[in-house]
Amino acid sequence: MTAAPRTTGSGTSRPAASPDVPPARAGRAEAARFVAARTVPGFARPRAMRAYAATLRALRARHGGAPVLVRGLSGTVLVLLDPQDMRQFYAEPVSCPAPDAQDPQAPQDPPDRPDPPDPHKSLIRRDHERREEQRRINDQVLAAGAPVHPSCGPFLGVIAEEARHLTAADTLRLARARSAVARTGRRIVLGDAAAGDEELAGWLSRLRGAGNWPGLRKARGRAARTVYDRTTARIAEYAARAEPHTLVGRARGHADPAGQACHWLLAMDTVPGTLLRTLLLLGAHPAEQDTAAAEARAAGARAGGAALGELPRLRACVRESLRLYPVVPDLIRVTRAETEWRGVRYPAGTSVLLPALFHQRDPEHVPAAHVFVPGRWTTPGADRDIRMAPFSHGAGRCPGDQLGLLVTAALCAEVLRGHRVAGGRPVLDPPGPLPATLDPQGIRLTLTRR
Numbered sequence: 001m002t003a004a005p006r007t008t009g010s011g012t013s014r015p016a017a018s019p020d021v022p023p024a025r026a027g028r029a030e031a032a033r034f035v036a037a038r039t040v041p042g043f044a045r046p047r048a049m050r051a052y053a054a055t056l057r058a059l060r061a062r063h064g065g066a067p068v069l070v071r072g073l074s075g076t077v078l079v080l081l082d083p084q085d086m087r088q089f090y091a092e093p094v095s096c097p098a099p100d101a102q103d104p105q106a107p108q109d110p111p112d113r114p115d116p117p118d119p120h121k122s123l124i125r126r127d128h129e130r131r132e133e134q135r136r137i138n139d140q141v142l143a144a145g146a147p148v149h150p151s152c153g154p155f156l157g158v159i160a161e162e163a164r165h166l167t168a169a170d171t172l173r174l175a176r177a178r179s180a181v182a183r184t185g186r187r188i189v190l191g192d193a194a195a196g197d198e199e200l201a202g203w204l205s206r207l208r209g210a211g212n213w214p215g216l217r218k219a220r221g222r223a224a225r226t227v228y229d230r231t232t233a234r235i236a237e238y239a240a241r242a243e244p245h246t247l248v249g250r251a252r253g254h255a256d257p258a259g260q261a262c263h264w265l266l267a268m269d270t271v272p273g274t275l276l277r278t279l280l281l282l283g284a285h286p287a288e289q290d291t292a293a294a295e296a297r298a299a300g301a302r303a304g305g306a307a308l309g310e311l312p313r314l315r316a317c318v319r320e321s322l323r324l325y326p327v328v329p330d331l332i333r334v335t336r337a338e339t340e341w342r343g344v345r346y347p348a349g350t351s352v353l354l355p356a357l358f359h360q361r362d363p364e365h366v367p368a369a370h371v372f373v374p375g376r377w378t379t380p381g382a383d384r385d386i387r388m389a390p391f392s393h394g395a396g397r398c399p400g401d402q403l404g405l406l407v408t409a410a411l412c413a414e415v416l417r418g419h420r421v422a423g424g425r426p427v428l429d430p431p432g433p434l435p436a437t438l439d440p441q442g443i444r445l446t447l448t449r450r
C-alpha cells in the first residue's frame with residue numbers, strides 16, 4: 001500500500017479510459033454549500049452539515065455515483081461519493097506533497113479543512129520518505145494492530161490515578177477532561193516526571209494553534225519553529241530518563257524520538273472530546289450505560305484490573321461515538337501519479353477527498369445511520385468495514401488506533417465504575433436522529449455516585 005509511485009490508480013484492471021471522458025463537476029451552488037459546511041462557525045454548522053450531506057447525495061444521484069470535482073476555497077478536489085471507490089482511495093500511497101512541504105515540520109492543511117481543528121493534522125501529511133520511516137517507528141512504538149499495548153499494565157495504573165480528576169466534581173466539562181487527559185498523555189508518552197509540566201502543555205497548544213490557522217501559518221512559521229525547538233528540547237530531557245514502558249522509552253534508538261513524541265502528545269488531543277461524547281451518548285442510553293458499567297466493574301475485579309485493557313463493549317461504544325462524530329471527518333490524498341477513477345483520468349497532484357463522516361452516516365448504505373448502535377462494532381470484521389473509517393484504512397490507517405481506544409475506553413470505565421452519567425447537555429434524543437455535530441465545548445455531564 002505504501003507502494004512506489006504508480007502510473008495509474010488501482011483501477012488498472014479496468015478498460016483503458018478514453019482520454020476525453022469529461023469529469024463530473026459540481027455547480028456553483030453545490031460548491032458553495034460544500035465550502036460552507038467546512039468554514040461556518042460552530043452554531044451554524046449543524047445546519048450547514050445537513051445541507052452538505054444533502055448536496056453530496058444529490059450529486060451522487062445526478063452523476064450515477066461517479067467522483068465529482070468540486071471547487072473549494074483552496075483549490076479543486078475530487079470528491080468520492082460512492083462506497084465502491086473507497087478501496088482504490090485506501091490503496092493510494094499516503095505521501096501528500098503540499099505546496100509548502102519543504103519544511104518537514106510544517107503542519108499541512110487539506111483543502112477547506114473544517115474548524116474546529118483536527119488535532120491530527122500535523123501528523124498525517126509528510127514527504128514520502130520521511131513518512132515511511134516515521135510509519136515504521138509509529139507502528140512499533142504504538143504497537144499498531146495489537147489490541148492491548150505491551151505497556152498496558154503501567155498505562156492502566158496512570159489512567160486510574162488521573163481519572164480521579166474527572167470525577168472530582170459533580171459536573172464534567174471539557175476543561176477538566178482536557179487537563180486529566182493531558183496529564184495522562186504526558187505520563188504515557190514521557191513518564192511520570194512530565195505529569196505536571198504545564199509549560200510544555202502551553203507550547204504544545206501554541207504548536208497546535210499554529211498548525212490550525214491556515215491563513216496565518218506562514219506568518220507564524222518562524223515563531224512556531226522556535227516553540228517547536230523548545231518543545232522537542234524539553235521532551236529530549238524527559239526522554240533521557242524516561243521509564244522503558246513509556247512511548248519515548250520504547251522509541252529509544254530510533255531516529256528523532258523527541259519529534260515523534262511531540263506528535264504523540266498532540267495526538268492525545270483526540271481523546272477528551274471523544275471521551276465526553278461517548279459518556280454523553282451513554283448518558284442518553286441508560287441500558288447501554290448499565291452494560292458498559294457492568295463490564296468496567298467486572299474487568300476491574302479480574303486479574304488486578306488487566307482486563308481494563310480490553311473492554312470490548314466500551315471500545316464498541318467509543319468506536320460508535322467516533323462513527324457519529326469522527327475526529328477526522330474528511331480523509332485526503334494528493335495523488336503522486338496519474339490515476340483513473342471510473343474511466344476518467346486525473347493528473348498527478350489531484351487532491352482526492354473521501355468525506356468519511358458523510359459515508360459513515362449515509363442512510364443509503366448504513367443502517368440506523370443517525371442512531372447510537374454500539375452493537376454494530378461487535379460483529380467480526382466490523383473494524384475492517386471500509387464504509388466506516390474512524391481510524392481510516394490502508395497505509396494511512398491510524399497506528400495509534402488501539403492505544404487511543406485503550407485510553408478512551410479505560411477512562412470511561414474509571415468514570416462509570418463509581419459514577420453514573422445521570423444527565424447531560426445538550427439533551428440527546430435516543431431514537432435519533434442524533435445531531436449532525438456535537439461540539440465538546442458545549443458538553444456538560446452530570447455525575448452521581450453509584
Ligand code: HEM
Nearest residue numbers: 123124135264267270327328390391392396398399400404
Ligand atoms: C480516538 C483516538 C484517535 C483517532 C480517532 C485517530 C484517528 C486517526 C486517523 C483517521 C488517521 C488517518 C488519517 C488519514 O488516513 O489521512 C490517523 C493518523 C495518525 N494517528 Fe491517530 N487517531 C487517534 C489516536 C491516536 C493516538 C493516541 C496516536 C499516538 C499516540 C495517534 C497517532 C497517529 C499518527 C502518527 C497518524 C499518522 C499515520 C501515518 O501518517 O501513517 N493517533 N489517526
